[in-house]
Amino acid sequence: MLTDIVLDGMGSDRAPEPEIRGAVQAARQFPVRIHLVGPRERLQPALSQYLAQSPGGDRLPIHVVHASEWIGMDEKAAQAVRSKKDSSMRVGLKLVRDGQARGFVTAGNTGAAMATAKMVLGTLEGVDRPSLATVLPNGRGTPCVLLDVGANVDSDPHNLVQSALMGQIYARNVLGVAKPRVGLLSIGEEDSKGNALSRETLPLLRALHGEHLYHFLGNVEGRDLFNGHCDVAVCDGFVGNVALKTIEGLGRMVSDSLKDTLKSTITSQVGALLSRRAFRNFKKKLDPSEFGGAPLLGVRGACIIGHGSSNDCAILNAIRVASEFAEADVNRHIESAMRRVAASTSLEAAPVS
Amino acid sequence: MLTDIVLDGMGSDRAPEPEIRGAVQAARQFPVRIHLVGPRERLQPALSQYLAQSPGGDRLPIHVVHASEWIGMDEKAAQAVRSKKDSSMRVGLKLVRDGQARGFVTAGNTGAAMATAKMVLGTLEGVDRPSLATVLPNGRGTPCVLLDVGANVDSDPHNLVQSALMGQIYARNVLGVAKPRVGLLSIGEEDSKGNALSRETLPLLRALHGEHLYHFLGNVEGRDLFNGHCDVAVCDGFVGNVALKTIEGLGRMVSDSLKDTLKSTITSQVGALLSRRAFRNFKKKLDPSEFGGAPLLGVRGACIIGHGSSNDCAILNAIRVASEFAEADVNRHIESAMRRVAASTSLEAAPVS
Numbered sequence: 001m002l003t004d005i006v007l008d009g010m011g012s013d014r015a016p017e018p019e020i021r022g023a024v025q026a027a028r029q030f031p032v033r034i035h036l037v038g039p040r041e042r043l044q045p046a047l048s049q050y051l052a053q054s055p056g057g058d059r060l061p062i063h064v065v066h067a068s069e070w071i072g073m074d075e076k077a078a079q080a081v082r083s084k085k086d087s088s089m090r091v092g093l094k095l096v097r098d099g100q101a102r103g104f105v106t107a108g109n110t111g112a113a114m115a116t117a118k119m120v121l122g123t124l125e126g127v128d129r130p131s132l133a134t135v136l137p138n139g140r141g142t143p144c145v146l147l148d149v150g151a152n153v154d155s156d157p158h159n160l161v162q163s164a165l166m167g168q169i170y171a172r173n174v175l176g177v178a179k180p181r182v183g184l185l186s187i188g189e190e191d192s193k194g195n196a197l198s199r200e201t202l203p204l205l206r207a208l209h210g211e212h213l214y215h216f217l218g219n220v221e222g223r224d225l226f227n228g229h230c231d232v233a234v235c236d237g238f239v240g241n242v243a244l245k246t247i248e249g250l251g252r253m254v255s256d257s258l259k260d261t262l263k264s265t266i267t268s269q270v271g272a273l274l275s276r277r278a279f280r281n282f283k284k285k286l287d288p289s290e291f292g293g294a295p296l297l298g299v300r301g302a303c304i305i306g307h308g309s310s311n312d313c314a315i316l317n318a319i320r321v322a323s324e325f326a327e328a329d330v331n332r333h334i335e336s337a338m339r340r341v342a343a344s345t346s347l348e349a350a351p352v353s
Numbered sequence: 354m355l356t357d358i359v360l361d362g363m364g365s366d367r368a369p370e371p372e373i374r375g376a377v378q379a380a381r382q383f384p385v386r387i388h389l390v391g392p393r394e395r396l397q398p399a400l401s402q403y404l405a406q407s408p409g410g411d412r413l414p415i416h417v418v419h420a421s422e423w424i425g426m427d428e429k430a431a432q433a434v435r436s437k438k439d440s441s442m443r444v445g446l447k448l449v450r451d452g453q454a455r456g457f458v459t460a461g462n463t464g465a466a467m468a469t470a471k472m473v474l475g476t477l478e479g480v481d482r483p484s485l486a487t488v489l490p491n492g493r494g495t496p497c498v499l500l501d502v503g504a505n506v507d508s509d510p511h512n513l514v515q516s517a518l519m520g521q522i523y524a525r526n527v528l529g530v531a532k533p534r535v536g537l538l539s540i541g542e543e544d545s546k547g548n549a550l551s552r553e554t555l556p557l558l559r560a561l562h563g564e565h566l567y568h569f570l571g572n573v574e575g576r577d578l579f580n581g582h583c584d585v586a587v588c589d590g591f592v593g594n595v596a597l598k599t600i601e602g603l604g605r606m607v608s609d610s611l612k613d614t615l616k617s618t619i620t621s622q623v624g625a626l627l628s629r630r631a632f633r634n635f636k637k638k639l640d641p642s643e644f645g646g647a648p649l650l651g652v653r654g655a656c657i658i659g660h661g662s663s664n665d666c667a668i669l670n671a672i673r674v675a676s677e678f679a680e681a682d683v684n685r686h687i688e689s690a691m692r693r694v695a696a697s698t699s700l701e702a703a704p705v706s
Contacts, residue, residue, distance in 0.1 A: 076543065111541075139610040150540060153548040187503060187594040188464075190429065195506040195591040222595050223602030238548040239595055241540040242588070245575030246596045250603055253579035257492040261628075261635040268631035274624030275615060282614040 002033040002061055003323040004101035006092040007315070009038030010070035011108030013308045016043055018107070020050050022315025023062050029316070032323050033061040035101055037092040040066040067091035070108070073308050077111030081119065089113055093120035096301040103302035103322030105293070107310035114151055114296055114305070121299040124331055126338025129155075130298035131163040132237070132305070133170060134244055135291035138226045143291055145171050145232045146185075146225060150241035151296065157201040160184070160234050164205055165337045166297040167232035168213060173328040174295075174321060177231045182213050183220030185235035185243075193219055197236055205234075212341050255283075289314030292321030298334065302326045355386040355414055356676040357454035359445040360668070362391030363423035364461030366661045369396055371460070373403050375668025376415050382669070385676050386414040388454055390445040393419040420444035423461070426661050430464030434472065442466055446473040449654040456655035456675030458646070460663035467504055467649055467658070474652040477684055479691025482508075483651035484516040485590070485658070486523060487597055488644035491579045496644055498524050498585045499538075499578060502593035504649065510554040513537070513587050517558055518690045519650040520585035521566060526681040527648075527674060530584045535566050536573030538588035538596075546572055550589060558587075565694050608636075642667030645674030651687065655679045 007023055009016045016038060023034045036043055043064045051057030067088040071080040084090070089112060095101045097120050106113050114132060123130055133147035145167045152159050164182050171180035184202055186194040191202055202219065209216035217230055222243065224230050235243070262272035272279070284290065293306035293314065302325035306318045360376055362369045369391060376387045389396055396417045404410030420441040424433040437443070442465060448454045450473050459466050467485060476483055486500035498520045505512050517535050524533035537558055539547040544555060555572065562569035570583055575596065577583050588596070615625035625632070637643065646659035646667065655678035659671045 076545075138606055139613075153540060185595060187506060187591060187598070192429075195589075198591070221602075222598030222600070223605070225599060226602040226606035235595070236548075238540060238551075239592055242538060242575050242592055243595055243599045245540070246578060246599055247575070247603055249574075249576030249579040250600055251607075252576070253491055254604075254607055257635055257638060260492075261631045261638075264631050264634070268628040271624040271627030271629075271631070274627065275621040276624075278614045278617055278621035278624070281617070282610060285610060285614075 002031050003103070003326055004033050004035065005103045005105060005319055005322050006035045006037055006095050006101045007319065008088045008092050008106035008108055009036045009043045009064070010088045011106040012306070012310045012315070013073065015107070016046055018310055018312045018315050020047050021312035022319065024050060024054055024057065024060060025312060025316045026319040027060040027062050030320055030323055032319060034319065035065045035092070035095055036062060037065045037067050038070060038088040039068060040064050065091065065095065071112045073109050075109060075112065077109060077115050080109070080112050081115045087116070089116045090120060093117055097121055102326035103304065105304045105306065105315070105318045105322050107293070107306035107308060107315065107318070110150065110305050113303070117296055117299045117303045121301045121303065123298050124300055124338070125335045126342060127162060127298040127334065129159050129162070130296050131159070131166055132294050132296050133167060134294045135175070136225050136247070137285065137287065137291065138228055139285045140228050142228050142231065143175065144225050144230055145175070146240055146243065147234060147297065148237040148240050149244045149294065150237045152237040153241070154238070155197065155236040157197065157204055160201045160236065161204050161208070162298070162338070164208070164213060164232065164234045165341065166334050167234060169330055169333045169337060170295060170297060171231045173330050173333060174324050179214035180231035181215045181217050182232040182234065183217040183224060183230040185222070185233045185239065186219035187221065189219050189221065191218065208341065211344065212337065289317055292317035295321070295325060300331065302330070355384050356456070356679055357386050357388065358456045358458060358672055358675050359388045359390055359448050359454045360672065361441045361445050361459035361461055362389045362396045362417070363441045364459040365659070365663045366426060368460070369399055371663055371665045371668050373400050374665035375672065377403060377407060377410065377413060378665060378669045379672040380413040380415050383673055383676055385672060387672065388418045388445070388448055389415060390418045390420050391423060391441040392421060393417050418444065418448065424465045426462050428462060428465065430462060430468050433462070433465050434468045440469070442469045443473060446470055446654070450474055455679035456657065458657045458659065458668070458671045458675050460646070460659035460661060460668065460671070463503065463658050466656070470649055470652045470656045474654045474656065476651050477653055477691070478688045479695060480515060480651040480687065482512050482515070483649050484512070484519055485647050485649050486520060487647045488528070489578050489600070490638065490640065490644060491581055492638045493581050495581050495584065496528065497578050497583055498528070499593055499596065500587060500650065501590040502597045502647065503590050505590040506594070507591070508550065508589040510550065510557055513554045513589065514557050514561070515651070515691070517561070517566060517585065517587045518694065519687055520587060522683055522686045522690060523648060523650060524584045526683050526686060527677050532567040533584035534568045534570050535585040535587065536570040536577060536583040538575070538586045538592065539572035540574065542572050542574065544571065561694065564697065565690065642670055645670035648674070648678060653684065655683065
């Protein structure tokens with residue numbers, strides 16, 4: 001049985017090449033059928049040419065679904081979503097909504113992808129607002145799920161509680177962490193540390209420890225995103241997005257500086273040459289694209305949003321994750337967790353049967 | 354003329370050794386007189402021994418000021434500040450308040466240092482709340498001042514405006530940036546991007562562009578902290594503290610992973626050996642302690658808070674910065690900026706003469 005995954009053919013900065021190459025690799029490696037969405041006149045020739053060069057390519061389960069428009073990286077999300085009725089994102093997400101596919105992958109405009117997914121798919125039963133998660137590698141094989149990284153920029157405590165539950169389910173069912181340790185991202189470990197939002201959220205999360213959260217750590221700090229101390233870190237979407245972009249910026253700066261440094265003298269160039277394989281491993285260990293992009297948790301379907309700079313390997317991993325997300329029934333787990341929490345706490349009225 | 358600087362002798366994790374060594378180096382290199390504060394029975398023998406080994410050490414302008422207590426790194430700030438009336442921080446800051454010194458340096462408990470400084474020194478005329486700044490190196494020689502990184506965890510728009518003005522003055526008068534470019538840290542460049550606080554703050558900052566802020570960039574993102582795009586980035590203390598600790602955590606993780614990587618095979622060890630000098634330059638270029646710790650802006654005196662892990666070089670730089678801060682009359686510039694803004698905007702009632 002193949003899992004049907006929709007891939008936005010026009011998402012990444014260099015689309016559609018990384019998408020086509022990533023789709024072909026994914027179709028070879030995983031039990032997936034890929035629906036590549038975008039302008040047929042552009043995607044079909046590129047796909048056919050690539051498949052023709054690829055041994056056995058004509059038998060791979062990849063086909064093009066036409067969409068006449070696409071949303072650019074620099075377009076304003078709200079406006080683009082409203083005006084482009086036939087965008088590759090909207091057409092693709094409709095396939096998921098209509099049950100023709102179980103997951104959607106895009107490396108396009110994050111704001112537009114979130115808005116379109118919320119509009120087309122709708123939110124899961126019991127979820128107030130979807131939450132965007134990212135998986136941060138720390139070089140030790142135990143990545144940390146950080147959420148929300150931008151879906152709700154003015155979250156309330158209840159949104160953070162739902163993020164914690166959804167993050168736990170993602171860590172457990174997609175990343176394979178049996179009992180995820182969940183922390184509330186704050187500015188000190190003591191309960192008294194934090195801002196108004198985090199201090200209000202802390203007791204709500206503490207109350208879920210044991211029954212609904214396997215292991216709630218209390219407050220955690222920025223350093224805990226990278227030291228293996230926590231598996232899931234929860235924060236408001238503004239804080240998470242600033243943290244994520246700071247991480248990306250620092251990562252790029254360090255990587256560029258290291259390159260410059262190693263080119264600075266002949267001796268260090270020779271040194272760099274000898275360490276080449278080690279550097280490659282180092283880069284791979286810390287490469288976020290190994291974890292397949294950012295899942296939008298809480299919508300009706302698996303929706304994975306990759307970075308605009310995604311290469312074929314990042315696309316491959318995003319397709320893998322979308323398929324694992326669908327196969328692991330993440331959304332059924334989320335709805336069931338929301339029901340259980342609603343029934344046992346006063347956060348919401350218990351559903352009347 | 355020597356500038357009198359107070360140094361908390363019991364601040365850093367390995368106090369008082371880094372403090373004593375840093376003080377001796379500073380007293381040799383800069384026109385400063387250093388008041389080393391802490392328990393005399395502990396500091397005096399250590400200082401005398403170090404000076405005795407040091408050529409001409411007995412003539413250096415460093416002396417011990419007694420304080421019977423000190424605040425540990427793990428103590429709760431509020432409680433420690435209340436209960437320890439004779440802490441090295443409080444005794445030291447009183448010297449600044451009483452005009453016996455112009456600057457204070459500590460590598461101790463940040464929360465306790467901020468609370469004690471606010472209590473003992475008080476805030477400058479026109480400043481509502483002090484703001485903690487940090488200087489982020491980016492390897493290009495144009496560091497970025499990020500503030501607030503933890504003084505006000507629930508800032509209002511007015512606090513952010515004051516932070517922007519103080520950050521500009523610090524960048525100009527201490528870091529030597531003639532016309533600092535100031536940005537509001539947000540989650541997208543467009544004016545519509547942000548949370549309730551940042552969207553409310555943006556027009557207030559825009560209104561200061563030209564007359565009170567040399568160059569207001571509008572919204573900036575996390576990546577702009579490292580790409581040389583802005584000289585000053587302003588945010589709420591919760592967001593700034595999370596960002597700072599995330600940066601520190603990522604920095605440590607990358608540095609540890611790189612070390613492990615380069616030890617992983619003999620070939621890469623040889624490579625690392627050949628690149629040793631380059632790596633040292635790389636580390637130095639990105640070392641935040643080169644910029645001398647975090648200034649607490651808006652209090653009556655120069656107050657520089659270093660990292661607990663400060664070594665003698667970090668202490669040396671913090672002393673240099675405290676002295677430059679005092680000599681550049683940063684606080685007079687801050688008071689004058691606050692007066693000018695108050696007179697020209699409706700943020701506050703103009704002072705009646």
